[in-house]
Amino acid sequence: MAEATVSNHEGGHQTTTGLNHRKMLMWVFLGSDCMFFATLIATYLVYKGKSLSGPMPIDVFSIPVTTVSTFVLLMSSMSMVLAYSALRKGSLKGYRTWMISTVILGSTFLGFQTFEFYEFANHHVHIDCINPGELTDYEQGLFDKNCTEGVDHYDAQHGLTPKTNLFGTTFFVLTGLHGTHVTIGVIWLMSLFLYSFKKGGVTPERDLDTDLAALYWHFVDIVWIVIFAVVYLFGVFEGFPT
Amino acid sequence: MATENINKALDSNIVHTTHSEHPSAATYFKVAMALCLLTGLEVVVFFFEWLSYGIIPVLAILSVAKFALVIMFYMHLKFDNNLFSTLFLTGLFLAIGVTFALMALFRWFHVA
Numbered sequence: 001m002a003e004a005t006v007s008n009h010e011g012g013h014q015t016t017t018g019l020n021h022r023k024m025l026m027w028v029f030l031g032s033d034c035m036f037f038a039t040l041i042a043t044y045l046v047y048k049g050k051s052l053s054g055p056m057p058i059d060v061f062s063i064p065v066t067t068v069s070t071f072v073l074l075m076s077s078m079s080m081v082l083a084y085s086a087l088r089k090g091s092l093k094g095y096r097t098w099m100i101s102t103v104i105l106g107s108t109f110l111g112f113q114t115f116e117f118y119e120f121a122n123h124h125v126h127i128d129c130i131n132p133g134e135l136t137d138y139e140q141g142l143f144d145k146n147c148t149e150g151v152d153h154y155d156a157q158h159g160l161t162p163k164t165n166l167f168g169t170t171f172f173v174l175t176g177l178h179g180t181h182v183t184i185g186v187i188w189l190m191s192l193f194l195y196s197f198k199k200g201g202v203t204p205e206r207d208l209d210t211d212l213a214a215l216y217w218h219f220v221d222i223v224w225i226v227i228f229a230v231v232y233l234f235g236v237f238e239g240f241p242t
Numbered sequence: 243m244a245t246e247n248i249n250k251a252l253d254s255n256i257v258h259t260t261h262s263e264h265p266s267a268a269t270y271f272k273v274a275m276a277l278c279l280l281t282g283l284e285v286v287v288f289f290f291e292w293l294s295y296g297i298i299p300v301l302a303i304l305s306v307a308k309f310a311l312v313i314m315f316y317m318h319l320k321f322d323n324n325l326f327s328t329l330f331l332t333g334l335f336l337a338i339g340v341t342f343a344l345m346a347l348f349r350w351f352h353v354a
Binding site: 017063 | 273281298312325332336340
């Protein structure tokens, strides 16, 4: 029986499937990471509407801001795939341009998330006791409690932190761990960008390193697609318990 | 000679399975535009109060479409070996199962 040991052009070893082990391992990891995020999303949904005190999603979420950050992350996915495409065509200059664009867009997304967390932690409630207008359930509770005879307005800080209520705990754990994934991705992509300046570091023949980083980055993107719909849009949908 | 032939066959297999034809930059751009459009639709649909609970399937379909576009075109599952799809989708369907099982366990679908 003839035995053959073949190294492919990317330095990997031949396998019984003919596929690269590193790439297969990455897909297995991404499949398992789906389950990791699924448990966090399920926990968020299970405890949705079970918080005993506010603020609730409808009080703190800003859909326009999150839509912009979602757009930024989607664009980073496009620049990532264009970086990989440029590398396969042998354009190292194009590769570097798109890679640094991806890093900048990823960092911008993290900036949005930091801003959002800061805003939530410092959430300020202002209620006009004379003309209250449309109030959320949580604000109505504050109105009933604080807008007594002779009081014309109510101002106070009611921040949302992981310790505030069940919504805060599940929300910060889920989005915080997603943000951690993004941070790891940004560091990984930045490393590849810097490595491309080393002679022979990043070449079209060794594109698997970039391929694996790209798969990870796109995965972070698809997780956010789910979080945006389930946590943010469903979060402020009035048909669900808030 | 036999070993050489096997090596050649294996080499071509590797090239075929790890370097299948990928879309052009124009296709990637079109996919990005489609993703932005679908995200915009999600936000617009969200403000259609008359949809009521109908918003759930609409948002679910839009999200699934975005998800599918990214994994098919950007992650190249449409063009790569089917084993990669199998590995990932197994994890994904298990994850969906875990989500629904947990929600059912905590009586999320229970109507009072």
